[in-house]
Amino acid sequence: MSIRNLDVLFNPSSIALIGASNRPGSVGAVLARNLFEGGFAGPIMTVNPHERAIRSTLNYRSVAELPEVPDLAVISTPPATVPELIKELGERGCRAAVVITAGFGEGDREEGKRLKQAMLEAARPYLMRIVGPNCLGIMAPHAGVNASFGHVAPRQGHVAFVTQSGAVATSILDWADSRGIGFSHVVSLGGMSDVDFGDMLDYLALDPKTHAILLYVEAVSQARKFLSAARMASRNKPVIVVKAGRSDAGAKAALSHTGALAGSDAVYDAAFRRAGMLRVKTLDELFQAVGTLATxxxxxxxxxxxxxxxxxxxxxxxxxxxxxxxxxxxxxxxxxxxxxxxxxxxxxxxxxxxxxxxxxxxxxxxxxxxxxxxxxxxxxxxxxxxxxxxxxxxxxxxxxxxxxxxxxxxxxxxxxxxxxxxxxxxxxxxxxPSYETPEQAVRAFAHLWQYRHNQQLLMQTPPALAGLEFDQARAEAIIDAVLADERSLLTEPEATALLAAYGIPTAPARTARDPADAAAAAKELGGSVVLKIVSRDISHKSDVGGVALNLTTPEAVHDAAEAMLERVRKVAPEARIDGFNVQKMIRRPEAHELIVGVAEDRVFGPMILFGQGGTAVEVVGDRMMGLPPLNPLLAREMIDGTRVARLLHGYRNRQAVDLEALTLTLVRVSQLVTTLDRVVELDINPLLADASGVIALDARVVVRRDRKPLAIRPYPQSLERHVTTRSGQQYCLRPIRPEDEPALVEMLRRSSPEDLRLRFFAAIKSFDHAFAARLSQIDYDREMALVAFAPGGQEICGVVRLIADPDKDSAEYAVMVRSDIKHTGLGYRLMSEILAYAREAGIRRVFADVLAENEPMLKMARELGFFVSHKLQGDDTVTVEIDLNTR
Structure with a gap:
């Protein structure tokens, strides 16, 4: 659920306060005072079984006695009473509630968790929205709504502030009042049992009274919904966030260096950056940033x-x-x-x-x-x-x-x-803009260019990539074998084979059963070799003496293997020894040791890491996190965000590394983690990089059957197909990609001015980057656009798109065929494909506004089963819609 019924939450026609009180200083009394003094124009009805009147207004003893159905209910009663109250309100038609009461599972209390679940189940049949529990409340100054127990009523303004903390909300209200800062909304989310940050971002992104959105975040609950909403909101207006809590405690149980480095704060930083939001460190900086951007x-x-x-x-x-x-x-x-x-x-x-x-x-x-x-x-x-x-x-x-x-x-x-x-x-x-100190002014300048940089990242068109083939079937077979062996950690030969299946360069190597076999493998490879222990129970081989470098003869390899077996058995007597890995000794004296990896975050799922590598990687701590899927632009952004990047560009007599090869490696790792949904951790450490390219010297991979999903839905390759129109012409159909922007612009340029007017409802003479990027860079979780190509061709012949509302209940469609290809049946086939996609996605209603003069579109809509509304007098458009549940 997302923005459904949030309109009545912030602009209700009537409000009920349940748990109102006349007792001075009580929460119920403060709530009543704020509601009655907030300037709300509609009726405010109080409910208290023991009072005749609240603030000289007739009081009601129960929800059943209320003379009319409230749009919004504010509840401040003991926790055990809330589920039944929600049920009563829902039965009467109430559409939203703010639950001020605490005691719904804070501190992991089981009784509180049970009550919270009962509350949600009571609301579900009536699609009733709940803010809270354990919250300060909500305020919508433009509607005169102050459903909170805050000590200061906010002024009207154009800034929305959404926070998990009621204490932070009251502090901000006090701070802003003394500075004359006004708000469009102030929302304390509390326990986020229902309404969360994603819901609020979706709502506020489209709210005309909100010009900037401020967030105080302690934790995100639904990562994919949050990121989709944040990316959409950031395209429309500044979204500025301050995040509390910086803990890496969850990384202690990780099996890889990447897992240990992927602290929660770094993950949130990557998520905010990917969503185009501006992150600041303090609440004071939060409002300074919005003040600067507001100029x-x-x-x-x-x-x-x-x-x-x-x-x-x-x-x-x-x-x-x-x-x-x-x-x-x-x-x-x-x-x-x-x-x-x-x-x-x-x-x-x-x-x-x-x-x-x-x-x-x-x-x-x-x-x-x-x-x-x-x-x-x-x-x-x-x-x-x-x-x-x-x-x-x-x-x-x-x-x-x-x-x-x-x-x-x-x-x-x-x-x-x-x-x-x-x-x-x-x-x-x-x-x-003006500031009291030079430090404040410089930070304000940083807010401006960082905001600009984040917006550019949202809108940049990545280059098209060719030749990124990979052998997913081979990789899946390796994982199948590991899980069938009831293991989660791949051996190094298995991990190396997995990387090779995705085109990541690795050092030549041979596996060996025993010391004699290792010596034979060394002779086959020739030259100096590295000997490594192979054990399904050992993650970090160096820690147990399981690595020997620069062995120049087969005899030296044999002796090293014997000694290694003895060392490992002493240090890790329970470890099962599967043999040895004999690897060609790679000598690249000017190469940089880097790390590329994957770690699973408990909220955002798989994350990609890049930074300075080597055995001291966790001590150095030079890393950047990124959310898959990555394109070359995002991968390069990760590289440039590290301290080691300054060295990678070359210095003194040391050549710059092959940054294109390094960037491509990050993209390939992204490809691996997006297509292999059982990989939870991956380490390439060290990844050597120099002017001649990159090569992975060591790799660890951890797999599991139930990995968390990606926070950003990747390119849906399963929708690629060949189709045939009613006239017998064949086309290749696939989802649109960001790199399709030039081809999409070319299609529009080759279409007639009349066809463009019928599609966009206005004369379009030019297609700037911002316009074209919005059409080609879509969120696959909420939108879909299918493009048609002639077989073997690179020119787009037609496009159909579907944009769903945040609830994914209704979606608006648009379709266009290049002017010189019209009347071939391509438009009908595109519409048939997008309707099939909508059904599979669970979308109930598909609709579009169509110019009344666009007879070909209206004719096709009728053939497909759409209902065409009657044109209103003076209106030049009609609405076509279809209910997919009845078709």
Missing amino acids: GIRVKGDRLAILTNGGGIGVLAVDELAEGHGQLAALSETSVARLNEVLPAAWSRGNPVDILGDAPGKRYTDALEILLDEPAADALLVINCPTAVADSLDAARSVTQAIGSRRVPVLNCWLGEAAGEQARHLFATHGL
Whole structure:
């Protein structure tokens, strides 16, 4: 369930408060006060079996006595009474409830868990939505709803705040009230028994009164729903999140280095980044970020120019910038020359641009205009320190006048209490961002470019990949054999074979039963070899002395194998020894040791890890996490996010590594984990990388029958097929991919203006990247678009798409065939395929708005069984719909 009935939750026509009280200081009394004083225009009905009136309003003794059905019920009664109350309310037609009461399983109490389940089962037959339990409540200031026991009523505004913590909600309300910040919604989710972050993101993404969404997250419950909703919301408006709790305790039981490194906070960081959200560290930073983004200014990159009248303060800003918040822009010779003409001879002649402590307003204006033309700067930070020889307010006025109505990327920092306060008020009245300290201003700049970067990641079109064949059947057979042997850990030869099936380069190797067999294998391989113990019970071979390097002769291998058996039997006497793995000694003196792996997170399922490898990998801790599936752009983003990436690009006399091969390896690992749904952990450590490519020297793989699903639904390869139209023409049909963007644009360009108008309800003259990316980069969990190609061709001939509502009950369709291919039956076949998909996906209703003049579309809809509504007078569209449950 998702946004169903959330409309009445935040905009009810009537409200019932069950558990209202007249007892001063009680939760029931505070709830009643907030509801009655919130400005709600509809009836508020109180229920208490012992009171005649609440706040001088007639009280009712039970739900049955209520004179009308409430849209929304607010419940603050003992936990044991709640399930029956929910049932009574549902029977009467109530559609949403906020359960304030605690005692529903907090602290893993079994009785509370039973009551929570009973509450949900009572609500289910009536599709009743529940916020809570154990929550502060909800507030919708635009509707006059304050169904909470908060101590401060929020002002009306355009920021939505969603939190799991009631204490955080009250703190934010107090903080925001003193600063005049208003809200469209404040929602305390509490125990998230029903309504969760995914539901709220879906609802708020489409809410016209909400311009930005703030989240305080402690944990996510349904990863796929959360990510789908977050990615959709982030495309529409800024979503800013602060995450509490940073614990790696769950990694202690992992069998691989990757599992130990994949801490929960790193996983959440990867999820937020993938969803296009901006993550901040503190609540104060949360509101600073929304304040900065709300000004409307945007930046193209992370290079900052600094204009200041105080050199020391400028240095503090540079220090903060160096902490990873951006780069200091290198001023061009042209800019320096122009600045020389307008500034005193003693100015700094570099960035930061120090215009000296006696700088009047005109000096600020002259320098500002020059720096705004600087091509190497993506934004400008203007700083003012109060001095006795210059007027800070005059400088602020000059800056506002120079900027005027332009939305240029300028951030202002006026220090000082009295002098700074007047300037900051002036900036606020002009809608310009201003900050009290240079550190705050630099972090605000970071919010701007990080937000821009995350949005670009959401919209980037990855390159098409060719030649990524893999042998899934071979890999599945290896896993089948391991599980049939009642094992979960693959031996190294099995793990290496698994990697090879997916095209990941591995060192030549032979398996051996005993020392003599190992010596023979070494002779066959030739040259120096590495000897490793093979045991289904040993994960880290080095820990038990199970690795011998640089063995140059078969005799040396034989002796090393004998000694290794003795060592391992002493250290791990219970371990079953299956033999040895004799591997060619790979000598790449300039290669970097890296790690690529997969770990299973308890919330988000399989995650991919990349970072610096070797035996000290857990100590170094240099890693990035990513959610599969990965494309080359996402894989490269992971690589560039590590510290070791700076070394991979080459330095001094050391060549850069083959980054294309490294990127492709991450994509292949992603391919492995998305197609093999029993792989739960994987380690490639070390993965050697140099200018000649990459090679995996060691691998561990853990498998299980019941792995968690991927948080992002991968490309549904099962929908690929060949189809034949009614006219006998054949086409290849498959789901759309992000890399189809150029072909999709070409199809639209080759279609007539009239066909484009009938499809998009308007004249379309150009197809920019944002428009085309939205059509080609879809969430397969909520949308589907099938594209048709002529056999062996690369040109798209037709497209049909289906966009489901978050509840996946109804879906809107759209179909288009290239103008020169119309009347071949392709449109009818595309519609038949998408309807079959909708039935299989459990979608009940499929509909579309069609221009009344589009007779070919209406004719096809009727043939397919759609009902065509009558055109309303003055309306140029009709609705066609089909109920798939009756077809």
